[in-house]
Each structure stands twice: as C-alpha cells, then as structure tokens.
Amino acid sequence: MxxxxxxxxxxxxxxxxxxxxxxxxxxxxxxxxxxxxxxxxxxxxxxxxxxxxxxxxxxxxxxxxxxxxxxxxxxxxxxxxxxxxxxxxxxxxxxxxxxxxxxxxxxxxxxxxxxxxxxxxxxxxxxxxxxxxxxxxxxxxxxxxxxxxxxxxxxxxxxxxxxxxxxxxxxxxxxxYGIITTHIGADGVLGKNITMPCCYIGPEDIQVRSGDNKKVLWMDGSEVFKFAVRIMEQATNKVLEDSGLSMEDIKLIVPHQANIRIIEGAAKRLKVSEDKIFTNLHKYGNISSASIPLGLNEAYREKLISKGDNLVLVGFGGGLTWGSVLVRWSK
Ligand SMILES: CC(C)(COP(=O)(O)OP(=O)(O)OC[C@H]1O[C@@H](n2cnc3c(N)ncnc32)[C@H](O)[C@@H]1OP(=O)(O)O)[C@@H](O)C(=O)NCCC(=O)NCCS
Missing domain, CATH: 3.40.47.10 (Thiolase/Chalcone synthase)
Structure with missing residues (x-):
C-alpha cells in the first residue's frame, strides 16, 4: 500500500x-x-x-x-x-x-x-x-x-x-494543509537577458555583455521587467487554477522582491489590492533566491499569517525561470 x-x-x-x-x-x-x-x-x-x-x-x-x-x-x-x-x-x-x-x-x-x-x-x-x-x-x-x-x-x-x-x-x-500545488518553468531562449560568467568566458552560446567579459553580473533591465510582470501574473493564476481557488481565497502573496514597479504591475494585472502583497524590498533590495523565504519569514514573525490561510509564493529570475507555490499555512 x-x-x-x-x-x-x-x-x-x-x-x-x-x-x-x-x-x-x-x-x-x-x-x-x-x-x-x-x-x-x-x-x-x-x-x-x-x-x-x-x-x-x-x-x-x-x-x-x-x-x-x-x-x-x-x-x-x-x-x-x-x-x-x-x-x-x-x-x-x-x-x-x-x-x-x-x-x-x-x-x-x-x-x-x-x-x-x-x-x-x-x-x-x-x-x-x-x-x-x-x-x-x-x-x-x-x-x-x-x-x-x-x-x-x-x-x-x-x-x-x-x-x-x-x-x-x-x-x-x-x-x-501545507503545499497545495506548485508550478515551475523556464525559458532558456530569454536567458541572454541576465548573465553571469563562471568557468567559461567567451563569445559562444549566450551573449555575455558584461563589458570586457568580466566575471560580473549583466542584465537587460527593461527586457527582464516586461517578462517579470507577465510571468508573475501567469504563474500566480496557474497555482490558483490548479488548486481550484480564486484570489478572494488568498490571504497574502509573497512575491520575489526585485522592483516595486514589477510588483505593482503584476498586482494591477491580477486585480489584487496591494495590501494583499507582502513587500520588504525597500530594506533589502533584490536578494535573489533568499528574497521569498526572507519575506515569508518576516510576514510570519509579524503575525500576518495564521493557520489555514492560503498563501501564494511567486518568483522569477535568471535562466530565465519562474515558479509559484500555493501553501495553506499549517502552523
Ligand atoms: C533596472 C531597472 C530598475 C531600470 O529601470 P527602467 O525604468 O527600466 O530604466 P531604463 O532602463 O529605461 O533606464 C532609464 C535611464 O536611467 C539610467 N539609469 C539606470 N540605472 C540608473 C541609476 N542607478 N541611477 C541613475 N540612472 C540610472 C539609464 O542609464 C537610462 O538612462 P538613458 O535613458 O540616458 O540611457 C528596471 O528595468 C528593472 O527593475 N528591471 C528588472 C530587473 C530585475 O528585476 N532583475 C532581477 C531579476 S530576478
């Protein structure tokens, strides 16, 4: 069994x-x-x-x-x-x-x-x-x-x-309780928009436009911006649909903290009021993969969530990649 x-x-x-x-x-x-x-x-x-x-x-x-x-x-x-x-x-x-x-x-x-x-x-x-x-x-x-x-x-x-x-x-x-559904995705074609060389530095495969091929991060900010707003909306809707819930059932969205304008843009498309969206990027900027757990921990310690609340965690980033999780808080 x-x-x-x-x-x-x-x-x-x-x-x-x-x-x-x-x-x-x-x-x-x-x-x-x-x-x-x-x-x-x-x-x-x-x-x-x-x-x-x-x-x-x-x-x-x-x-x-x-x-x-x-x-x-x-x-x-x-x-x-x-x-x-x-x-x-x-x-x-x-x-x-x-x-x-x-x-x-x-x-x-x-x-x-x-x-x-x-x-x-x-x-x-x-x-x-x-x-x-x-x-x-x-x-x-x-x-x-x-x-x-x-x-x-x-x-x-x-x-x-x-x-x-x-x-x-x-x-x-x-x-x-716990994780109701998850969704992850990637679009490598768009990967050239955020690059960070590692073991190989050269002209092949992806265009590394970090000035003099230095080992530093490079980004096409406006391309990533457009992608981010679109994918935040899509990834949020995907976990809502898959779990049979609607936005009214959601207590809090904890998004990746990259830019307040990306969050506002996604909120507008999702027709969700901004008080349902947790933000702390004014204090920390974008901390990549640490931003969602850090935000969730702050929301939890600030007692913004309680047992039974439905939360959406949603992010996007280099790769380009994206993902979302719908969690019913169990603590
Ligand atoms: C990077 C970002 C903040 C730029 O904002 P924007 O409104 O798109 O600004 P633009 O790229 O149109 O740049 C506007 C001007 O500001 C300038 N500028 C850029 N950074 C600046 C800074 N720190 N200070 C002052 N001026 C700046 C640019 O050089 C540009 O000048 P120009 O018009 O003379 O060329 C924005 O595109 C963004 O947040 N993108 C997504 C990035 C992201 O989330 N990445 C992480 C993915 S996980």
Whole structure:
C-alpha cells in the first residue's frame, strides 16, 4: 500500500549581514541618486557582506533558526537543498558546507541554481520527496552573496541587489494543509537577458555583455521587467487554477522582491489590492533566491499569517525561470 503525505513548512529562519548600504552611500560609488533608485525601484537600502566574509555563514544562521522554529534537530534532516546563484565555492557546494556547520550528518545535500526562482524550485523538489514518504525532513535554504558578483561600476545593476539568506524546514503536516500545488518553468531562449560568467568566458552560446567579459553580473533591465510582470501574473493564476481557488481565497502573496514597479504591475494585472502583497524590498533590495523565504519569514514573525490561510509564493529570475507555490499555512 502506498501512502502520500501532505508537506508543509514546519519552521522558518532568516539572516542578514549587519552592514547597511543606503542609496546615499551608492551616490558616492556610481553616478546615481537616492531619488532615481527610490522612484524607479522602491529600494532605499540593502545589506551587504564584508568582502572577507563568505555568504554561507548567513545560510548557516538562517538554517539554525529555521530548525529551532520547527523544533527539529539537525540530525533529523534527510536532505538539504541550498538554492543559490552565488555559491562561495563550486565545490564543496554551499549545501555541503551548511550540512557540516549545522551537524546534519544524516542529510544528503546539493545546490540548486534557478537564480531568483531557486527557492520555489527547492520547495517543489522537497514537496515531492516528503509527499511520497521517501524523506521526512528537508531543509531548503536560499542563500546569496550578490554583492560579490555585481559590477560596482555599473549603475544599471549594482543599485538593485543585496545579500541575505532565508530557510525553511519542510515536513509532513496535517492533511489538507501545507503545499497545495506548485508550478515551475523556464525559458532558456530569454536567458541572454541576465548573465553571469563562471568557468567559461567567451563569445559562444549566450551573449555575455558584461563589458570586457568580466566575471560580473549583466542584465537587460527593461527586457527582464516586461517578462517579470507577465510571468508573475501567469504563474500566480496557474497555482490558483490548479488548486481550484480564486484570489478572494488568498490571504497574502509573497512575491520575489526585485522592483516595486514589477510588483505593482503584476498586482494591477491580477486585480489584487496591494495590501494583499507582502513587500520588504525597500530594506533589502533584490536578494535573489533568499528574497521569498526572507519575506515569508518576516510576514510570519509579524503575525500576518495564521493557520489555514492560503498563501501564494511567486518568483522569477535568471535562466530565465519562474515558479509559484500555493501553501495553506499549517502552523
Ligand atoms: C533596472 C531597472 C530598475 C531600470 O529601470 P527602467 O525604468 O527600466 O530604466 P531604463 O532602463 O529605461 O533606464 C532609464 C535611464 O536611467 C539610467 N539609469 C539606470 N540605472 C540608473 C541609476 N542607478 N541611477 C541613475 N540612472 C540610472 C539609464 O542609464 C537610462 O538612462 P538613458 O535613458 O540616458 O540611457 C528596471 O528595468 C528593472 O527593475 N528591471 C528588472 C530587473 C530585475 O528585476 N532583475 C532581477 C531579476 S530576478
């Protein structure tokens, strides 16, 4: 006899570097202004790691807090998925480093790169393992040190990003609660719009337009903007349809935090009032795959969600990729 389980979030945690970089600080680094950044993005400040600090430390801290919140010991974890596009090392993976630092000896561990959609991809995988009964406890950590890869000479990108980590422990929950449905997708044809070279730097395959083929992030902001608004609407509607729910049934949407104008554009298309949408990007900027778990953790700690509430988590990013999850809060 095969059993299936409902998979939900048992605990959440997040971590941020202490150092704050304001828009005014950026005025001293590139030709920009607080007015431009605030108006065009909604971002006022972001957190950045010291140059000599690895990003995984944020992941370790977030993971410990999530375990604590779940009331679970690290030894009880079966799998650790770290979603990141800024691993400190290609090997060992960030997930293996975090596994050793938290003492999760029993857990398998791998990194997953779906850029800013990573956490949604990670939850989707964790859900499958837990639903099937194959694993009981999966830790998903979105952990990013974007300050290490942005081009601090490029005002088009460096004002947008920040560092941080958010973590969730997933496991079996009461039937009818937890993850109701998930949706992930990719369109590699559009990948050339956000590029970050790694082992290979050259003219082939995708156009790396980062100036002098440097190892820095490059982005066509307006192309990504158009894609983001469209896909946020589509991905949100997809999980609503698949779960047979309508927007009225949703308590809160926690979107990827890239640009307030993207969120407003998507909200307008979805005909949803902005008070149903959680935002914190003014404080942190875009932290890629850490932005959704960090936002969810803040909403949870601010008691904006309670048991039985339906939530939509929705994101988009490099790849280009996207994803959405509909969760019925079970805590
Ligand atoms: C990047 C982004 C903020 C730019 O906003 P925009 O309204 O599209 O602005 P544009 O690209 O049209 O640029 C307008 C002008 O502002 C300038 N500009 C860009 N960055 C600037 C900055 N930090 N300060 C001042 N001026 C800036 C541009 O050079 C351009 O000048 P020009 O017209 O003289 O060439 C916006 O496109 C965006 O958020 N895109 C999505 C990015 C994203 O979410 N990426 C992550 C995916 S996970």
């Amino acid at each position: 095969s059993m299936t389980y409902s998979c939900g979030i048992l605990g959440l945690g997040s971590s941020l570097p202490e150092k704050v970089l304001t828009n005014y600080d950026l005025e001293k680094i590139v030709d920009t202004s607080d007015e431009w950044i605030s108006k065009r993005t909604g971002i006022s400040q972001r957190r950045v790691l010291d140059e000599d600090k690895p990003a995984y430390q944020l992941g370790v801290d977030a993971a410990k807090k999530a375990l604590d919140d779940a009331g679970i010991e690290a030894e009880e974890l079966d799998l650790i998925i770290v979603t990141t596009e800024t691993p400190d090392y290609l090997t060992p993976s960030m997930s293996c480093i975090i596994q050793s630092k938290i003492g999760a000896q029993k857990a398998a561990a791998f990194d997953l790169n779906a850029a800013c959609s990573g956490f949604i991809y990670g939850m989707t995988i964790a859900n499958q393992f837990i639903k099937s009964g194959y694993y009981k406890h999966v830790l998903v950590v979105g952990c990013e040190g974007l300050s290490k890869i942005v081009d601090w000479k490029d005002r088009n990108t460096c004002v947008l990003f920040g560092d941080g980590a958010g973590a969730a422990v997933l496991g079996p929950v009461e039937e009818g």
